[in-house]
Amino acid sequence: MTSLKDKSILLIISGGIAAYKSLELxxxxxxxxxxxxxxLTKGGAQFVTPLSIAALSEENVYDDLWSLKDExxxxxxxxxxxxxxxxxxxxxxxxxxxxxxxxxxDLATTTLLASDKPVLIAPAMNxxxxxxxxxxxxxxxxxxxxxxxxGPDEGDMACGEHGMxxxxxxxxxxxxxxxxxxxxxxxxxxALVTSGPTxxxxxxxxxxxxxxxxxxxxxxxxxxxxxxxxxxxISGPVNQSAPAGVNLIKVQTAAQMLSACENALPADIAVxxxxxxxxxxxxxxxxxxxxxxxxxxxxxxxxxxxxILKTLSNHKxxxxxxxxxxxxxxxxxxxxxxxxxRKGCDWILANxxxxxxxxxxxxxxxxxxxxxNGQDDWGLTSKTEIARKLTAQITGYFTDHEHKHAAx
Ligand code: C5P
Numbered sequence: 001m002t003s004l005k006d007k008s009i010l011l012i013i014s015g016g017i018a019a020y021k022s023l024e025l026x027x028x029x030x031x032x033x034x035x036x037x038x039x040l041t042k043g044g045a046q047f048v049t050p051l052s053i054a055a056l057s058e059e060n061v062y063d064d065l066w067s068l069k070d071e072x073x074x075x076x077x078x079x080x081x082x083x084x085x086x087x088x089x090x091x092x093x094x095x096x097x098x099x100x101x102x103x104x105x106d107l108a109t110t111t112l113l114a115s116d117k118p119v120l121i122a123p124a125m126n127x128x129x130x131x132x133x134x135x136x137x138x139x140x141x142x143x144x145x146x147x148x149x150x151g152p153d154e155g156d157m158a159c160g161e162h163g164m165x166x167x168x169x170x171x172x173x174x175x176x177x178x179x180x181x182x183x184x185x186x187x188x189x190x191a192l193v194t195s196g197p198t199x200x201x202x203x204x205x206x207x208x209x210x211x212x213x214x215x216x217x218x219x220x221x222x223x224x225x226x227x228x229x230x231x232x233x234i235s236g237p238v239n240q241s242a243p244a245g246v247n248l249i250k251v252q253t254a255a256q257m258l259s260a261c262e263n264a265l266p267a268d269i270a271v272x273x274x275x276x277x278x279x280x281x282x283x284x285x286x287x288x289x290x291x292x293x294x295x296x297x298x299x300x301x302x303x304x305x306x307x308i309l310k311t312l313s314n315h316k317x318x319x320x321x322x323x324x325x326x327x328x329x330x331x332x333x334x335x336x337x338x339x340x341x342r343k344g345c346d347w348i349l350a351n352x353x354x355x356x357x358x359x360x361x362x363x364x365x366x367x368x369x370x371x372x373n374g375q376d377d378w379g380l381t382s383k384t385e386i387a388r389k390l391t392a393q394i395t396g397y398f399t400d401h402e403h404k405h406a407a408x
Contacts, residue, residue, distance in 0.1 A: 010117075121147060190268050232249060313344035
């Protein structure tokens with residue numbers, strides 16, 4: 001049994017006959033040395049008692065959003081802040097819908113909405129409820145937001161019917177919890193990720209930039225780090241916060257971004273998600289450029305910026321896996337395939353940005369993975385899901401190929 005020593009889990013027990021299995025889950029977590037604190041919903045309390053939960057978890061049980069006593073002692077904010085992982089087991093169709101919609105009728109849902117902690121759900125419901133498009137749409141929303149899930153299983157239900165919807169067994173949920181904490185398929189690998197725009201100064205107050213938000217690059221850095229890679233995130237000016245466990249290097253210009261990338265070598269993986277400015281003013285004025293008396297506009301001479309993706313792809317210390325992006329407004333796949341060859345990278349994530357600029361700053365993107373083997377349509381999906389899929393592809397690559405140990 002994996003040790004969960006020093007790991008703290010907030011277990012939300014919602015309504016369903018499967019709640020009795022959560023008692024066994026509490027026992028398994030405690031047996032492995034983990035700490036578990038429970039929130040019991042009104043529905044959950046129909047199936048298990050606070051007393052059995054308190055006895056097994058050796059902790060207070062929280063069930064009331066409006067309890068003055070609980071709020072002064074603990075409070076819903078602290079309940080989630082002190083957890084490393086929130087597990088919702090059983091996760092009823094109702095709590096899944098509330099999570100997807102951001103509703104907060106009780107302590108469990110309020111805590112979930114007030115939290116930025118990773119969440120794992122173990123759905124449990126009647127098979128018709130599971131199959132219903134509403135539940136499936138809610139699950140897709142949660143998945144896009146990065147919520148992890150385990151199960152359900154197929155089998156006989158308490159209601160006498162048979163189908164998908166039985167909550168996974170406590171052992172399987174415990175294993176999913178262990179995987180969350182310890183499965184690190186990219187452990188031992190180093191990655192560098194570029195993100196955001198670059199700002200190329202015209203003078204001390206003006207610059208040439210673009211609308212890149214850094215959402216995609218930051219999400220990729222977070223997903224690689226979650227998979228165990230040692231990640232250096234080299235980012236232009238953005239409003240995103242640094243993902244947990246990532247070494248963030250902030251830069252302004254393309255030249256600074258390139259030199260930070262070269263300093264981060266050797267690395268096993270490079271993902272160039274930054275929207276690097278193609279040109280920079282040939283000379284940045286050291287003083288603010290003034291309006292002219294004769295009202296003429298200055299002519300700004302531009303110089304070509306270094307191509308970071310191309311430089312890394314052809315570097316003497318080339319990372320084993322180099323991945324770029326291609327934002328195209330026409331002939332998406334032809335242009336992306338040509339770009340892959342021209343730059344010398346392994347994979348290109350191609351996305352059609354249209355001509356309305358809506359991809360920049362959006363949470364979703366429609367991408368294709370273009371490799372030497374052709375192209376794979378990933379459909380319209382969230383940037384976090386793209387990051388997770390890319391991380392899974394990279395993991396697959398390093399499972400199939402010998403790792404050349406760049407960092408040694
Ligand atoms: O040539 P284009 O800008 O369309 O290529 C996009 C890809 O190249 C992206 O992965 C981007 O991060 C990378 N790139 C770069 N340095 C540049 C221009 C683009 O790394 N100067």
